[in-house]
Amino acid sequence: MDELINNKTNEQYTNKMEENTTKRTDLQDFSEKITQLKKAIGNVIVGQQEAVDLLLIAILADGHVLIEGVPGVAKTLLARLVSRLIDARFSRIQFTPDLMPSDVLGTTVFNMKTSEFDFHQGPVFAEMVLVDEINRAPAKTQAALFEVMEERQVTIDGISHRMKDLYTIIATQNPVEQEGTYRLPEAQLDRFLFKISMSYPTLEEEVSVLQRHQEDRQLVKLADIQPLLSVSELLAMRQKLQEVYVEDSLLRYIASIVQQTRMSKVVYLGASPRASVAILNASKGYAMLCGRDFVTPEDIKFVTPSILQHRLLLTAEAEMEGYTALKVAQKLIDKVEVPK
Known part of the structure; x- marks a missing residue:
């Protein structure tokens, strides 16, 4: 009722x-692009419609996303696929217990030829960054993401390095496995726009997955996917959001x-x-x-x-x-x- x-x-x-x-x-052009995006995603990923919608919303709203789900439900695939379709510069960081902040942000290296220090960018310098298994890194490494998530910049040795206009972090974590993991700080969780839960597929969806694998010709390879949306088009869509x-x-x-x-x-x-x-x-x-x-x-x-x-x-x-x-x-x- x-x-x-x-x-x-x-x-x-x-x-x-x-x-x-x-x-x-006028949202006609936008609607057509979104329809094409969703269709392309559906050609690769079966189901997970709510997760797809929320991820697209987050990118439109200039937010970061934390995707939670057990292994094998296409968390990483979804992140890579969307970045491919948007033609954004993609970077992946595999978080581990021994990962250091400099491994994420980058570091300064002394240049013998110029007698100066040069900054070497870390993998966080991209337009769409996948942080895989984010809860496997200790607090010190987690804290390295605070500034870039909130202010879209990284400060190294007192010098600030700005990110590009399109900057989205898509983090994944496994809710089941606790050994070798660290609880995410509340300050970091608050910087994620969404926490998206990706669950197991339904019976019919799983049958569809098996059919695609049985008939290999229906499988779409990421390397074969062509971008449907440029970064400039996406930024223009963000302007319409206002x-x-x-x-x-x-x-x-x-x-x-x-x-x-x-x-x-x-x-x-x-x-x-x-x-x-x-x-x-x-x-x-x-x-x-x-x-x-x-x-x-x-x-x-x-x-x-x-x-x-x-x-x-x-x-x-x-x-x-x-x-x-x-x-x-x-x-x-x-x-x-x-x-x-």
Whole structure:
């Protein structure tokens, strides 16, 4: 019944916005590109539609992504595939317990010919960076990512090195294996726009995977994939994101949801204002993904759980009772009245 009411409310809101929004943003070219991107991704990866949507939203909204899933569910493949389709400069860093910050950021080396120190860039200098098994590196190496994730720059020996306009970190981690892993600092988790959970495929999806492997001709090789979107086109799409309309009532709706995380008795540490801004930008991205130039409550409800689940610290009692951050986030969202 609640779902029926929410769907009706969202439909009414959509109709109202389509009637009242006077300034329209042309998203036809964007929608065509997104359709092509999704089709190309679907040719390689079976299922995982929500994960694909969230990753595309994060790239549109200029955010970083933490993908969590057991081995073999295409976490790394998805990251490599999207960077290939966007024609972005790609770099991969395999995090290990002995990895040092200089292995990630780069280091200065004395040049005997010029008698000067030259900076040699590390693998973090790319447009799309895959940090594989991010929780396998110790705290010192994790901290090396703080500045570049937030400020899009790296400071070495007092000199700042700026990243390019397109800069996205896609990190992966295995939620099951605990041996040889380190808990990610809260300050770092807060810098990820989304935490995306990639689950096992359904029966039909797994059958489809097997059929593709059985008929090898249907398998698409990454090396054969041609880019569908240039970096300049993507940056132009990001500019359109700012033109997506958000009604004042929805701004209050976002703020009310985040406020709930700070008042809940089962939450030890709630979400910061950074989470509110993240919900705003991500909901705009999802609206664009759906071909709309305005945000609806349903857009906010779609992106918010993946924005909140890694930002909430539950009380010890709540964890002992079996609560998870994702379930708590969903309940808190449902408690807030949806604007009409």
